Amino acid sequence: MADSKGTKMQLIIDGKRTDGRGAEDLRDLRVEVGVIAEADGSSYVEWGGNKILCGIYGPRECIPRHDSSPYHALVKCRYMMSPFASLEEHGRMGPSRRSTELSKVIREVFENLIIAEKFPNTQINIYLDVLQANGGTRTASITAAAVALVNAGIPMKDMVSAVAVGKAGDVLVLDLNKSEDNFGQSDMPIAVSHRDKKLLLLQMDGLLTKEEIMEMVDMAERGCDKAHVVQADALKRFYERGEGESFKW
Amino acid sequence: MERRVVLPGEKIAEGRINAPNTFFGDNTTYAAVIGMVDDEGRYIPLENRYRAMVGDVVVGIVTDVRHAGYEVDLNLPEGGFIPTRDVRLTLQLGDFVICRVKSVSEVGDVDLGEVRRLPKGKIVDFPSAKVPRLIGKKSSMINLLKDYAGGDIMVGNNGYVWMSERCDMPLLLKAIKLVERKAHKSGLTDEVAAMLSKERGARPERAPEEGEQIQGEQYG
Structure with a gap:
């Protein structure tokens, strides 16, 4: 329970986590659809202390043109953390080592889902802006982008949601917050497709045994199912009742 | 249901x-x-991206005039093309046209035929998945809108809706917005009719189209 600087923090007190949750409770998740008027599809997700805005553009003309493929649409993703997103250093906008990596892993999740063969010579842009961060922005971003892609009407083979599992205070916990992420023993973000339960993203840091990993993947699947219910509910609310224009910040 | x-x-x-x-x-x-x-x-x-199919009727805007033909914006990633040898009318940049999709290549290049130029008016974007609702059963919805708006309306499969400049635009836009928002509900034509009669009273007789001749010719 110590990070590289040797800071210590007790993460499990009386079987409860720092924010009062049990080991397998998710933070509050709220999903809104259709928040950006000019985008082809958009969504806004609040997950615990994370606030993420997602806009989808495309399929549209591929720029630069020589990158385009006559066989399928290119999926491009730009994840960006705002300079004001958290207390830590995100002082400079623009690409960083971290955001480049996250853009890549998020893009790969959706390359596996989007039926891109229908749109040759085009690109599909996924823009993800983190307005506020509190641990687990990549999983919240994937959850937001999946909803926004549905809103954009881009054909997909499946829905996806993502959640982090980890180990904090020798307990396996679901949906890590910032302190569990920073001071815990291990962190493993996982994205699972809804229908066929494919693992589309699995990253890990820290040390875990094989048994722990198997247990954590099961936990992540249960967590993703819970997140999927919220995603589906938001989309149904938007389309069934036509609440699209009544969204208030 | x-x-x-x-x-x-x-x-x-x-x-x-x-x-x-x-x-x-x-x-x-x-x-x-x-x-x-x-x-x-x-x-x-409920939501889709338009993909051109052979035989679709599309509304477009001329974006480029070249020797070989005209480039047309069709609400697609790439514009459609009208070869000059196929049409006998001259188009200008910014003209509105209604045409039929003649062929679609493997990579999505669209060739257009049966071109007709549309008179002055406005084009609005409408979700292509909901176009069937805007036309309605046996054109019931579009006829209703035309009667109230007092002008001609053309709906393309690509989701572009052309309205003649004689239309009552604010009323028409309001009605189109209503169709867009409630496209998945049944009894939509009645609801739109109720909204329109509340705004403008009884359904007017269709005004005869005068001085608004659509240029061009039918092919094949």
Whole structure:
């Protein structure tokens, strides 16, 4: 329970986590659809202390043109953390080592889902802006982008949601917050497709045994199912009742 | 009528059904975009991206005039093309046209024919998945809108809606917005009719079209 600087923090007190949750409770998740008027599809997700805005553009003309493929649409993703997103250093906008990596892993999740063969010579842009961060922005971003892609009407083979599992205070916990992420023993973000339960993203840091990993993947699947219910509910609310224009910040 | 929303990847039916915006695997047909499934198992997409099909009637805007032909904005990633040798009318940059999709290549290049120029007016964007509702059964909805607006309206499969400059634009835009928002509800024409009669009274007789001749000719 110590990070590289040797800071210590007790993460499990009386079987409860720092924010009062049990080991397998998710933070509050709220999903809104259709928040950006000019985008082809958009969504806004609040997950615990994370606030993420997602806009989808495309399929549209591929720029630069020589990158385009006559066989399928290119999926491009730009994840960006705002300079004001958290207390830590995100002082400079623009690409960083971290955001480049996250853009890549998020893009790969959706390359596996989007039926891109229908749109040759085009690109599909996924823009993800983190307005506020509190641990687990990549999983919240994937959850937001999946909803926004549905809103954009881009054909997909499946829905996806993502959640982090980890180990904090020798307990396996679901949906890590910032302190569990920073001071815990291990962190493993996982994205699972809804229908066929494919693992589309699995990253890990820290040390875990094989048994722990198997247990954590099961936990992540249960967590993703819970997140999927919220995603589906938001989309149904938007389309069934036509609440699209009544969204208030 | 009971309808449920299906998300991408949700099962629509056993076996293969031939419908756009679906895909097939494990002897099951799945939805590829968000849609509604009614009692009879019919799948109606709520949101999709327009893809040109041969025979579609599309409304477009001329964006480039070249020797070989005209480039037309069709609400697609790439514009459509009208070869000059096929048309006998001269178009200018910014002209509105209605035409038929003659061919679509493997990579999505669209060739257009049966070109007609549309008179002065406005074009608005409408979700292409909801175009059938804007036209209505036997054109009931579009005729209703034309009567109230007092001008001509053309709806393209690509989702561009052209309105003649004689139309009552604010009223028409309000009605189109209503159709867009409630496209998945039944009894939509009645609801729009109620809204329009509340705003403007009884349904007016269609004014005869004068001085608004659509240029061009029919082919094949």
